[in-house]
Amino acid sequence: MTAPLRLIIFDVDGTLVDSQGDIVASMHHAFDEFGVPVPERAAIIGIIGLSLPVAMARLAPELDSAAHDALVDGYKRSYLSLRAKAGAAQSSPLFPGTRDMLEALSARDDLLLGVATGKSRRGLDKLLEGHGLQTMFVTQQVADFHPSKPHPAMIHAALAEAGVDAGDAVMIGDTTYDMDMARAAGIGTIGVEWGYHPAADLRADHLLSDWTDLPARLSAIWEKAQ
Structure with missing residues (x-):
């Protein structure tokens, strides 16, 4: 199968x-x-x-x-x-290991990558251009066209644009807004411990202390969903 x-x-x-x-x-x-x-x-x-x-x-x-x-x-x-x-x-540097993680995931045939951010379209474009990540994400949801997080509109739009069911998607973020948005849309959640909200407040399905742990967390989420 x-x-x-x-x-x-x-x-x-x-x-x-x-x-x-x-x-x-x-x-x-x-x-x-x-x-x-x-x-x-x-x-x-x-x-x-x-x-x-x-x-x-x-x-x-x-x-x-x-x-x-x-x-x-x-x-x-x-x-x-x-x-x-x-x-x-330089203004917004990637966290350690982020580029390697994105490149490894984007090379897989079974995965699509997207972003859902409070940034504007212009702000996200400049950031992706600065880091050379313009083609990394198949769906890019920004604040210009949606209600603010934690409203689930960004997730709904990302799922529709990517053609993926909610059960086959996951949100990775550092704030309660990210996690609440994902839960409202019915998708899995992974919180990162290096971000701007305390990890204990996220109530995520899984937490990451390092990007190297991400493949195992993804497998745990999707194996449970099957």
């Missing part, structure tokens, strides 16, 4: 790349520019993965939507500037 085609969906920030330095710096710039108190670092780290309008509303609930829009604009300008100065690969 031929094995089904399966889809692995990755979060980006905190899972594939470490972008927290520029994210925190850009939040500081945006709040300083608007003249309101800058949130604590822990609060900023806690919203990574959400779409920017939702993130700003959580960080500054006392402000109105126009102020949130201004904060989003300030953040984007700062982030673009920082990335332009350093380059995407």
Whole structure:
């Protein structure tokens, strides 16, 4: 019996790349520019993965939507500037072992790779270009076209675009937003321990401390589903 085609969906920030330095710096710039108190670092780290309008509303609930829009604009300008100065690969470096892992998985005939991220289309394009990963992912779901995580719309769109059933897909991420999104869509979950939310909070089906453990975790998920 031929094995089904399966889809692995990755979060980006905190899972594939470490972008927290520029994210925190850009939040500081945006709040300083608007003249309101800058949130604590822990609060900023806690919203990574959400779409920017939702993130700003959580960080500054006392402000109105126009102020949130201004904060989003300030953040984007700062982030673009920082990335332009350093380059995407240096601004958001891949976590150790990530490239080898992606190349190994993409070489398999039974797997498809995708991403579901709170980044914009432009932001994801620049990141993938900077790392030379433009052709790695068959489905790329971004914040421009979907409700913010943990709404399952990104997962539903990824499954439809890849032509894969929910039982043959898994989400890999570092935040509770990733895991809740995946559960809402009815797919398996793998949490990474090096990301921005405490691993104990993820309630993932499996946890990874290193990419080398991923093949075994994938096998465990899909063997259980059979």
